[in-house]
Each structure stands twice: as structure tokens, then as C-alpha cells.
């Protein structure tokens with residue numbers, strides 16, 4: 001499995017080829033099946049916008065745009081704009097209809113003036129390998145900046161590190177060992193289970209914070225999706241010794257999965273509202 005399509009312009013390590021897109025699509029479908037919503041029920045869309053025509057929604061770090069595609073089926077008249085630092089995974093824009101736009105944006109950079117206060121809802125999902133404890137506030141602030149007064153931010157993550165030790169022992173299970181290795185490749189992500197505090201620090205009122213483990217019926221595909229993600233990470237490890245070690249742990253984890261083990265990361269949804 002090669003990640004040769006990964007752009008060298010940005011540090012995103014999980015690849016953007018068809019394996020990576022399929023992995024994200026499966027994850028999206030599993031999450032949607034589990035939660036049963038694309039927009040959390042605490043988000044009350046402005047009632048004045050009966051025909052949805054003035055409703056503006058943004059998805060930042062949209063990737064393949066699959067969340068947007070599904071949202072067009074619920075809100076066909078709404079204007080939905082997708083943004084990502086890379087357009088490599090975008091579908092042809094016309095497949096999503098005339099009310100959708102897909103363009104490039106680096107959410108760590110100062111927000112372009114034309115995006116300020118533009119949206120009723122801003123959605124972001126899966127910055128767990130991208131934002132660090134040091135810079136997550138930049139992202140929350142920029143997302144808040146995109147909201148109209150009274151608009152809502154929905155942020156969805158998987159908590160992939162917080163319950164693991166800082167350092168693993170050789171005797172630890174492969175998941176613990178791999179997670180501790182990930183700490184050396186990816187930013188610190190203590191922010192994931194402090195998203196409500198991150199929102200409040202930026203002046204957003206927290207409407208809800210949900211954490212859920214994958215339901216038993218979804219554990220198998222969820223686990224396979226996670227292991228495909230690990231394989232993609234294994235592909236980009238440069239040090240050959242580390243790469244070999246990592247692939248061995250992955251093989252052990254896959255073997256454990258046959259005996260009922262699964263990646264029990266919690267899904268996290270945080271919803272906040274801007275004053276107004």
C-alpha cells in the first residue's frame with residue numbers, strides 16, 4: 001500500500017491516494033451510522049431560513065468532501081463550502097450540485113477577510129494528526145471567526161492518545177506500543193479531550209460534548225479502518241528498523257483483532273455557539 005500521492009507542500013502524513021480516500025469514506029459512513037446525525041441536534045438552524053437558501057455551512061479540512069456530499073441530501077438548498085489545504089481528494093464539484101464549492105484554505109493562516117462572519121455552521125473533523133496542543137487555539141479562533149453571530153461550530157475527533165502512557169514497555173500490548181511510537185511522529189494531542197475548554201477559552205458557549213466508543217456492531221469495520229490508517233503511517237516511516245518494528249506490531253494487532261481485540265478510541269463531538 002503506497003502513499004505516493006501525498007503532497008509534499010504540507011505535513012499531512014496519512015496520504016491522499018485512493019486507499020486513504022476509501023478509509024475516510026468508510027469512517028464517515030460508520031460515524032454517521034452510529035450517531036445518526038451529520039449536524040448535532042443541539043445545532044438549531046436559523047428558523048427564519050425556511051427555504052434554506054441563505055443558510056451557509058462550511059466544512060474545514062473537508063478531505064474527500066464526503067460529509068458535504070451527504071449533507072446536500074438533507075439540506076439541498078443550503079450553500080455549503082468545503083475547504084482543505086489540498087484539493088487532491090476532492091470529487092468533481094458538479095457531482096455535489098450548484099450550491100457547493102470546494103476550494104483551498106490553510107486554517108492555520110490568518111483568515112481571509114471574505115470568510116469572516118460568513119457561516120451559520122462550521123464543521124471540522126479529524127485534526128488529531130494535524131493540530132497540536134500549541135496551535136489548536138489558532139484553529140478554534142479561525143473557525144469561530146468564520147461564524148455569523150449565533151452560529152455554531154461542530155468539531156468531531158477520535159481520542160487516540162489520551163488514555164495511553166507516555167512511554168511503552170516491550171511487554172505492553174501492540175496498541176500501547178504503537179500509540180507511544182505515534183507520539184514521536186505526531187503532535188501532542190491532549191487538546192482532544194479538552195475541546196470544551198478550548199472552545200470556552202475562545203469565547204464559544206459549549207452546547208454539548210459527546211464521547212462514545214464504537215458500538216459493538218461497528219467494531220470490526222471500525223478496527224479495520226484504524227488498522228488501514230496505521231498501515232498508511234507505517235508506509236511513511238523512513239527509518240527502516242522502525243518501519244520493520246512498526247509493521248510487526250501492526251501484524252500482531254491484526255492477529256489480536258481475530259481474537260476479539262479492537263481499537264477502542266472514543267469518538268468525540270463538541271458543539272459550540274458564538275455569541276449573538
Ligand SMILES: C[S@@+](CC[C@H](N)C(=O)[O-])C[C@H]1O[C@@H](n2cnc3c(N)ncnc32)[C@H](O)[C@@H]1O
Pocket residue numbers: 010012014024025028060061062063064065066067083084085086105106107108124125126127130
Ligand atoms: C484526517 S483528514 C479528514 C478529512 C475529513 N474531514 C473527513 O472527516 O473525512 C484531515 C484533512 O485535513 C486537511 N488539512 C491538513 N492541514 C490542513 C490545514 N492547515 N488547513 C486545512 N485543512 C488541512 C488534510 O488535507 C485532510 O484532508
